[in-house]
Amino acid sequence: MGLIVQKFGGTSLSDSERIHRAARRAIRAKLNGHRVVVVVSAMGRSTNMLLDLAREVSGDPPKRELDVLLSTGEQVSMALMAMAIDAAGHEAISLSAVQVGLFTDSAFTRAKIQRISRTRIDEELSAGRIIIIPGFQGTDARGELTTLGRGASDTTAVALAAVLGADLCEIYTDVKGIFTADPQIVPHARKIDTLGYDEVLEMAARGAKVTHSRAIEFGRKYGVPIHVCSSALDSEGTMITADSSNLETPAVRGVTLKEDLVIVTLSGNADQSGLMSKLLSELAADEIGITDITTAQAVDRVAGAHFSFAVGSSDLRDVRIICDRLTQERSGARVNVEEGLSKVSVVGVGSRFHASATAKMLETLACAGIEPRAVSTSEIILSCLLPMQQGEVAIRALHEAFALSSSPQGLNAI
Amino acid sequence: MGLIVQKFGGTSLSDSERIHRAARRAIRAKLNGHRVVVVVSAMGRSTNMLLDLAREVSGDPPKRELDVLLSTGEQVSMALMAMAIDAAGHEAISLSAVQVGLFTDSAFTRAKIQRISRTRIDEELSAGRIIIIPGFQGTDARGELTTLGRGASDTTAVALAAVLGADLCEIYTDVKGIFTADPQIVPHARKIDTLGYDEVLEMAARGAKVTHSRAIEFGRKYGVPIHVCSSALDSEGTMITADSSNLETPAVRGVTLKEDLVIVTLSGNADQSGLMSKLLSELAADEIGITDITTAQAVDRVAGAHFSFAVGSSDLRDVRIICDRLTQERSGARVNVEEGLSKVSVVGVGSRFHASATAKMLETLACAGIEPRAVSTSEIILSCLLPMQQGEVAIRALHEAFALSSSPQGLNAI
Numbered sequence: 001m002g003l004i005v006q007k008f009g010g011t012s013l014s015d016s017e018r019i020h021r022a023a024r025r026a027i028r029a030k031l032n033g034h035r036v037v038v039v040v041s042a043m044g045r046s047t048n049m050l051l052d053l054a055r056e057v058s059g060d061p062p063k064r065e066l067d068v069l070l071s072t073g074e075q076v077s078m079a080l081m082a083m084a085i086d087a088a089g090h091e092a093i094s095l096s097a098v099q100v101g102l103f104t105d106s107a108f109t110r111a112k113i114q115r116i117s118r119t120r121i122d123e124e125l126s127a128g129r130i131i132i133i134p135g136f137q138g139t140d141a142r143g144e145l146t147t148l149g150r151g152a153s154d155t156t157a158v159a160l161a162a163v164l165g166a167d168l169c170e171i172y173t174d175v176k177g178i179f180t181a182d183p184q185i186v187p188h189a190r191k192i193d194t195l196g197y198d199e200v201l202e203m204a205a206r207g208a209k210v211t212h213s214r215a216i217e218f219g220r221k222y223g224v225p226i227h228v229c230s231s232a233l234d235s236e237g238t239m240i241t242a243d244s245s246n247l248e249t250p251a252v253r254g255v256t257l258k259e260d261l262v263i264v265t266l267s268g269n270a271d272q273s274g275l276m277s278k279l280l281s282e283l284a285a286d287e288i289g290i291t292d293i294t295t296a297q298a299v300d301r302v303a304g305a306h307f308s309f310a311v312g313s314s315d316l317r318d319v320r321i322i323c324d325r326l327t328q329e330r331s332g333a334r335v336n337v338e339e340g341l342s343k344v345s346v347v348g349v350g351s352r353f354h355a356s357a358t359a360k361m362l363e364t365l366a367c368a369g370i371e372p373r374a375v376s377t378s379e380i381i382l383s384c385l386l387p388m389q390q391g392e393v394a395i396r397a398l399h400e401a402f403a404l405s406s407s408p409q410g411l412n413a414i
Numbered sequence: 415m416g417l418i419v420q421k422f423g424g425t426s427l428s429d430s431e432r433i434h435r436a437a438r439r440a441i442r443a444k445l446n447g448h449r450v451v452v453v454v455s456a457m458g459r460s461t462n463m464l465l466d467l468a469r470e471v472s473g474d475p476p477k478r479e480l481d482v483l484l485s486t487g488e489q490v491s492m493a494l495m496a497m498a499i500d501a502a503g504h505e506a507i508s509l510s511a512v513q514v515g516l517f518t519d520s521a522f523t524r525a526k527i528q529r530i531s532r533t534r535i536d537e538e539l540s541a542g543r544i545i546i547i548p549g550f551q552g553t554d555a556r557g558e559l560t561t562l563g564r565g566a567s568d569t570t571a572v573a574l575a576a577v578l579g580a581d582l583c584e585i586y587t588d589v590k591g592i593f594t595a596d597p598q599i600v601p602h603a604r605k606i607d608t609l610g611y612d613e614v615l616e617m618a619a620r621g622a623k624v625t626h627s628r629a630i631e632f633g634r635k636y637g638v639p640i641h642v643c644s645s646a647l648d649s650e651g652t653m654i655t656a657d658s659s660n661l662e663t664p665a666v667r668g669v670t671l672k673e674d675l676v677i678v679t680l681s682g683n684a685d686q687s688g689l690m691s692k693l694l695s696e697l698a699a700d701e702i703g704i705t706d707i708t709t710a711q712a713v714d715r716v717a718g719a720h721f722s723f724a725v726g727s728s729d730l731r732d733v734r735i736i737c738d739r740l741t742q743e744r745s746g747a748r749v750n751v752e753e754g755l756s757k758v759s760v761v762g763v764g765s766r767f768h769a770s771a772t773a774k775m776l777e778t779l780a781c782a783g784i785e786p787r788a789v790s791t792s793e794i795i796l797s798c799l800l801p802m803q804q805g806e807v808a809i810r811a812l813h814e815a816f817a818l819s820s821s822p823q824g825l826n827a828i
Contacts, residue, residue, distance in 0.1 A: 016470035050490070056430035057494045058501040065500070068508050069493035072486035076464070079483035080471045086479070087472035094482050098512060099557055143513055 002167035003125075004029050007039040007135065007157035011174040012231035013077050014044030016084075022172065022231060023084035026130050030090060035125045037164065039135045039157040040081055042073025047150075063108035067137070067147045071097075074134030074153070081132045093124050094132040097139045097146075102156070104138035104146045110287075111138055111146035113155070116163040133160065154215035162222035169224050171211055172231035177238035178203070178210045180254040180404035185392050188405045192253060194239045199253055199347055202381045206345035207258025216240065252348040252357060252402040257395045259388055261341045262316050263292070263373070264323065265308035268332040275326055275333060276307050282322050288315045292343075292376055292385065310374075310385060313339060341373060342391035345383040346398060357402075358382055364401040370394050416581035417539075418443050421453040421549065421571035425588040426645035427491050428458035430498075436586065436645060437498035440544050444504060449539045451578065453549045453571040454495055456487025461564075477522035481551070481561045485511075488548030488567070495546045507538050508546040511553045511560075516570070518552035518560045524701075525552055525560035527569070530577040547574065568629035576636035583638050585625055586645035591652035592617070592624045594668040594818035599806050602819045606667060608653045613667055613761055616795045620759035621672025630654065666762040666771060666816040671809045673802055675755045676730050677706070677787070678737065679722035682746040689740055689747060690721050696736050702729045706757075706790055706799065724788075724799060727753060755787060756805035759797040760812060771816075772796055778815040784808055 006029065008022045022038075029036045042050075050069050054061045061069075078094035085092035101117030124131050135153020138146045148155055154171055161169035178200065181189040195203075197220035204213045211228055219226045219240065229237025266275065276295070283290055292310040311319050316337070327333040346361055358375075361382050365372055370393065372384035386394060399405070420443065422436045436452075443450045456464075464483050468475045475483075492508035499506035515531030538545050549567020552560045562569055568585055575583035592614065595603040609617075611634035618627045625642055633640045633654065643651025680689065690709070697704055706724040725733050730751070741747040760775055772789075775796050779786055784807065786798035800808060813819070 016467070019471055053430070053490070053494060054497060057433055058497040060501075061497040062500050065493040065496040065508055068496075068510075069490060072489045075486045075489070076467070076483060079479040080467060082479040082482075083468060083472040083475040086476050087474075094479055096482075096559070145510070 001033045001035070003035045003037070003164055005037045005039060005157050005161040005164070005166045005169045006172060007153060007170065008041065008077075008081075008172045008231060009153065009174065010041040010044050010047070012172050013040060013042075013081070016080070018231070019077075019080050019084045020088075023081060023088055025172065025231070026081075026085060026092075027088055027090050030130055034167075036130045037121065037125070037160055037166070038081060038130060038132045039153055039160060040074055040077040040132060041135050041153040042070075043077050043080075046073045046076070064144065067108045067145050070147055071134065071137045071145050074136055078132045078134045085130055085132075090130060091128055092130040092132060094134075095120060095124070096134060097137045098143060100133055102133070102138045102160075104140055104148065106140040106142075106144060106146065108144075108146055110149045111140070113138060113148065113159050116160060118163065121160075121164065148214075151212040152214060154212040155218060158215040158218040158222075158224050158226060161224045162218055166224065169219070169226045171215075171226060171228045173211075173228060174231070175228075176230045176233060176235060177228050178208065178240075178254070181395055181399045182209070182257065185257065185395050186255075186399045189399065190405050192238050193236065194241065195253065196243050197240060198380060200240050202345070202378070203254060203256050203347050206256040206343060206347070206381065206383060208254070208256040211240075252346055252404065254347050254404065255395050255398045255402070256345045256347065257391050258343045258345070259391060260313045261310050261343055261385065262313050263308055263310050263338040263341060263385065264316075264319055265306055265336040265338070266323065266327065266333060267306035267336065268327075268334045275330060279307075279322065279326055282326075283319065286318060286322070288318060290319075292374055292383075294374065310341070310343070340388045341385050342388045342394075343383050343385050344391060344394045344398065345381050346402065347381055360401060361398060364397050365394055368393055368397040370397075415447045415449070417449045417451070417578055419451045419453060419571050419575040419578070419580045419583045420586060421567060421584065422455065422491075422495075422586045422645060423567065423588065424455040424458050424461070426586050427454060427456075427495070430494075432645070433457075433491075433494050433498045434502075437495060437502055439586065439645070440495075440499060440506075441502055441504050444544055448581075450544045451535065451539070451574055451580070452495060452544060452546045453567055453574060454488055454491040454546060455549050455567040456484075457491050457494075460487045460490070478558065481522045481559050484561055485548065485551045485559050488550055492546045492548045499544055499546075504544060505542055506544040506546060508548075509534060509538070511548065511551045512557065514547055516547070516552045518554055518562065520554040520556075520558060520560065522558075522560055524563045525554070527552060527562065527573050530574060532577065535578065562628075565626040566628060568626040569632060572629040572632040572636075572638055572640060575638045576632055580638065583633070583640045585629075585640060585642045587625075587642060588645070589642075590644045590647060590649060591642050592622065592654075592668070595809055595813045596623065596671065599671065599809050600669075600813045603813065604819050606652050607650065608655065609667065610657050611654060612794060614654050616759070616792075617668060617670050617761050620670040620757060620761070620795065620797060622668070622670040625654075666760055666818065668761050668818065669809055669812045669816070670759045670761065671805050672757045672759070673805060674727045675724050675757055675799065676727050677722055677724050677752040677755060677799065678730075678733060679720055679750040679752070680737065680741065680747060681720035681750065682741075682748045689744060693721075693736065693740055696740075697733065700732060700736070702732060704733075706788055706797075708788065724755070724757070754802045755799050756802045756808075757797050757799050758805060758808045758812065759795055760816065761795055774815060775812060778811050779808060782807055782811040784811075 082092040082094040103115045104111035135156040177191040179189040183189045200216050226240040290309040295307045323335045370390045375384045496506040496508040517529045518525035549570040591605040593603040597603045640654040704723040704725045709721045737749045784804045789798045
């Protein structure tokens with residue numbers, strides 16, 4: 001008899017029929033002899049509807065009240081899920097973050113989990129109940145309601161699984177698992193059976209719409225096996241564990257596309273008086289994530305040194321404000337922005353990966369008539385920036401070139 | 415500088431514009447030098463929508479989870495109200511029942527308030543904030559969420575006003591105040607300026623759609639002045655205090671109509687082996703309110719004694735189950751049900767009331783061709799049951815006969 005944490009996303013709970021289906025999954029796990037903790041997101045689009053309500057009332061709502069508002073979404077789901085399990089003749093109880101003792105810091109709208117109490121959970125599990133817990137929310141030491149940021153219900157689930165020493169954390173969603181590429185772009189993309197935490201993290205960071213990164217980080221840190229699977233089908237999804245690589249594992253696992261990026265370049269006297277480090281620390285303080293940092297020393301007095309990085313277009317406004325202020329303080333420094341870019345990444349693993357994948361990637365793009373704007377590599381990732389309109393063509397060409405549609409037993413064409 | 419509790423009902427908060435209007439009322443009271451506590455209901459029809467959701471999921475949802483679900487309605491309102499006050503440049507904070515310490519018993523869906531803590535409220539008021547508290551909900555000693563029953567936001571407001579020693583409890587609603595009759599039935603019904611708690615209680619019990627009875631009972635018990643007024647208009651509403659009667663006060667204050675009643679009659683051996691007291695105690699245990707109890711001794715062996723009472727048609731199913739069981743245990747007892755009745759009541763006060771009002775009521779009904787089914791009187795009420803289709807005609811005739819459209823300074827035609 002084990003302990004399973006099951007997490008159901010908004011699309012898996014969008015109407016009463018789906019709620020009953022989710023309830024049946026929890027009950028089945030219970031009947032299989034497991035203790036079951038269920039984590040629920042808000043139903044369907046209800047979080048967006050609540051945000052719309054807030055925007056109607058205030059252009060800049062206080063974050064504390066925004067959390068009070070948004071947390072009602074999961075509260076509705078958890079009550080309905082408990083009702084559905086009860087209606088099927090099994091005992092269930094919903095517990096709020098305060099009732100569980102799911103403590104966070106006091107950073108409203110982006111709180112971090114600090115501690116989860118086991119007392120009440122153990123008590124209810126011992127009484128034979130299925131426990132329903134709202135994802136995405138917590139409470140600070142004073143009893144203020146907090147939320148963990150969009151998509152953080154996965155984080156709640158994995159953190160609970162870690163604290164409870166669960167045997168498995170199941171993330172039920174509207175896709176069959178994690179794919180070799182976005183099936184919307186590459187129709188014959190293949191579901192991947194197993195992946196390592198690092199691979200999923202890299203894929204998520206590079207645009208794959210998979211499980212929330214913080215959840216995977218929790219999973220990696222505490223060694224929680226995570227199964228991402230479909231709430232509608234009874235098929236196996238993608239199992240995420242510490243290390244998925246073995247002899248059968250192909251070197252290249254998938255390709256990802258991240259759209260709507262911007263390259264910001266500071267040139268002129270960009271190297272003077274700590275401009276770069278000042279900028280980086282200000283961006284970090286505002287929690288703006290940047291990637292693809294490149295620097296070049298001054299080759300002549302006119303061009304000066306330059307320093308560039310990529311950032312999501314939604315962060316551009318904030319980045320511009322910081323850059324403009326810093327460069328105005330320093331004569332000769334200039335800011336240049338190049339919009340409309342995408343990043344294509346190849347995610348791989350193992351010693352065979354780097355050997356030839358970079359060459360193959362560049363060859364493939366060249367054949368497709370695409371000239372990459374910038375190339376970067378890491379232990380398990382090859383990325384390049386390119387014009388946004390060429391992103392999907394590039395993804396399809398790379399998926400084909402690395403033969404990702406073939407079964408994992410097949411050869412990877414490196 | 416005083417303390418004011420303001421309560422806004424669902425129709426007063428049904429969209430962002432109305433929320434801002436309610437916020438302006440709170441701010442105005444603050445600017446007038448008062449400390450302000452606001453109690454909010456769920457927006458518009460949101461409680462009904464949540465109930466519909468619950469019914470879709472379960473035919474008989476557990477009451478604990480129903481409370482978890484329903485309480486989200488007020489939580490949405492309280493956050494939006496705090497946002498609206500903040501957007502207008504004033505400090506506000508929403509506090510949940512747990513955060514306030516609004517303790518109830520553990521009777522889910524119909525909990526009773528036991529204790530309200532002042533600590534957090536006093537702290538936030540001293541910091542100059544307008545406090546927003548959800549109506550209708552509380553917490554039991556264990557931290558379980560409870561609700562007080564439909565319409566109980568008024569009760570929360572008056573209970574808070576009592577505990578805080580507020581100078582006034584303002585109930586903002588979608589009507590201008592309490593009227594001499596339902597303006598939907600009697601178009602020239604007149605708003606009443608002042609009423610006593612007892613009069614309002616009698617009117618509410620007899621079908622007037624006014625403030626929730628439990629709220630008025632709280633008000634009477636703790637001497638809280640209650641002002642029922644329109645959230646849309648800036649006119650005076652109806653002030654409810656301990657005693658509104660004085661020389662200027664007319665003897666008859668209003669007429670009310672309560673529809674859809676049923677008379678249940680037990681006859682045959684209805685007096686044997688404590689049938690009546692057994693029935694009354696079972697009805698009380700199920701919290702089924704009955705009125706117009708009449709008993710008659712047996713005049714002959716065939717008719718036997720009989721015992722009848724009136725009950726709302728929504729309770730008929732429960733009442734029948736109890737009656738059938740009790741009569742089956744006793745040979746010769748029969749149950750008869752007469753449906754489709756209404757009760758018309760005349761609410762009055764003072765020594766002039768009883769003297770001639772009963773005669774006038776019966777005369778008026780007779781002139782209108784209505785034969786009352788049963789008449790009952792109390793200190794401040796004359797009531798009679800009559801066929802439902804004659805209810806509105808009776809109300810209009812009585813309103814006219816007692817000259818209730820005249821200003822309160824005018825003579826009451828008794």
